[in-house]
Amino acid sequence: MKKIGFIPLRKGSKGIPNKNKRKMVGRPLFTWVLGEAIFSNLDEVIVYTDDESIIDFIKKEYDWTNKVNAILRSEESASDTASTEYAILEFCESINYNFDVFCLLQATSPFTQSNDINTCLEKLSGDNDSALTVVNTHRFLWNKDGKPINYNPFERPRRQDFEGLLIENGAVYTTTKKALQENKNRIGNNVAVVKMQEESLHEIDSESDWIVVENLLIERQKRSKKSDKITHLVLDVDGVFTDGTITYTKDGEHTKSFDMRDGMGLEILRQYNVEVMVMTSEDSELVAKRMEKLKIKHVFLGVKDKFSLLKMVAKKENISLSNVAYIGDDVNDLTNICSVGWSLTPNNATDVVKQHADIVLSKNSGAGAIREACQFVMNYNKRF
CATH class of the missing domain: 3.40.50.1000 (HAD superfamily/HAD-like)
Known part of the structure; x- marks a missing residue:
């Protein structure tokens, strides 16, 4: 079963100039998810971009693995109005859907780890034709008319007693080839959810977002440190x-x-x-x-x-x-x-x-x- 990863990148970024290539904790932002994809159970990882400097970077930087391939995408698929689905279908049709499982990975989700990718891949069994990552949030939601959406404010629950809501964090989407061909969409009809850490809900749209995410990544790396004999x-x-x-x-x-x-x-x-x-x-x-x-x-x-x-x-x-x-x-x-x-x-x-x-x-x-x-x-x- 061939499992292919897909990371779409565009040169243009209005909120943060050159966002995908800017160094996050000393690494270009897109390399956070690319690195995890390399060490996941994916068989191949495609970086689909209109930025030729990224293509050159990948060819030179990842010569130690045969898993990564950078492909130049069309101007149409990289325009401000083109959807991610447009880029997905353009690429899939160019290779005649030569895969069994498709995995969309977002470069602006640096909290994604290989185990998140692997879990989404594993969910494609039984009745599930797709899976996506979510965050369990315990925020109380209201609509614009001042009506509560997910709780009774007169019986405000304690956090530990509140199930909360599952929210897409936009990090990982997996789907079978059949579902992708039929629905022309990153997900199918029977969707499984995979929970990620709450910090992964942060989006990077401004300079203040960048600072928050960078500090959270630093602390995550430091929390996972262990010290054994130095070899x-x-x-x-x-x-x-x-x-x-x-x-x-x-x-x-x-x-x-x-x-x-x-x-x-x-x-x-x-x-x-x-x-x-x-x-x-x-x-x-x-x-x-x-x-x-x-x-x-x-x-x-x-x-x-x-x-x-x-x-x-x-x-x-x-x-x-x-x-x-x-x-x-x-x-x-x-x-x-x-x-x-x-x-x-x-x-x-x-x-x-x-x-x-x-x-x-x-x-x-x-x-x-x-x-x-x-x-x-x-x-x-x-x-x-």
């Missing part, structure tokens, strides 16, 4: 190995400064069977040569979605994020900082990272911060 240390480069500055020569070449003591700390750490990995957004030959000199085998260059890659590495290495220590210094490290077992940051890191890291090191980047972190890992692991 892997993952490091950013600029602002961690180096002081974050680049020196240019008259010929345009640039140089970076590395602290030799940091290299010794990593060498000692490997003797304690801690795997060292590097993950940086820069694609630099200079960095590659330095890591080769340090005998670091796992070096990932040019990474923009560090969290999805980290999850892939953890899956491949058969470890949990609770076994990972991560050192980063800037906003593109933030999701990893909030998610791993132990997060550390140099003393001269950006304020937002220092605010959320487990440990702010006493040393600056390029001046012994990594060596200090290595000593922490060795001391911490002694308890195991």
Whole structure:
């Protein structure tokens, strides 16, 4: 049974310019749901967009999986007046409905997790031909005529005694091919509901919405953190190995400064069977040569979605994020900082990272911060 995921994206965004590509907790907004779709039970994930920069981004960023495919959608389907159903049907007809189950995922729902997707897929059994995600709200509703909709105000129930209402949160919709062909709609006639957390009801239509959702995501990641024995240390480069500055020569070449003591700390750490990995957004030959000199085998260059890659590495290495220590210094490290077992940051890191890291090191980047972190890992692991 072929299960296909579908994420429609448009360039235009009136409330928040470039909303889909803007960094939410250091990651482009659309990558939150895309990353979860990759690690779900979907067989293929289609990003359907009129933004060619997103297509280029996906081709480069997710070369470690064959599950993602970015397709250029028509101008008609990306217009302000075109419905999501229009885009769905345009795509489905272009592939002759070559799937058994269709799953619509909304990029503006960053709270969606792989288990939400999987549960919606599992609901397509028995009499159910479709499923959607909802939130159980305990708000008291009124109509415009001043009449209560879902409760008796003269017998106001306590929250724990009130069933409330189920409201669509617009995150995940699954349907069978047959139902989609017959109804031309994201849902069919027999719909199952899947509850998600109440925070997933937040929509992102304004700058204040963005701030609320971002803070909720940060807290969600931090609440799920666990700390086990550290088996892997993952490091950013600029602002961690180096002081974050680049020196240019008259010929345009640039140089970076590395602290030799940091290299010794990593060498000692490997003797304690801690795997060292590097993950940086820069694609630099200079960095590659330095890591080769340090005998670091796992070096990932040019990474923009560090969290999805980290999850892939953890899956491949058969470890949990609770076994990972991560050192980063800037906003593109933030999701990893909030998610791993132990997060550390140099003393001269950006304020937002220092605010959320487990440990702010006493040393600056390029001046012994990594060596200090290595000593922490060795001391911490002694308890195991």
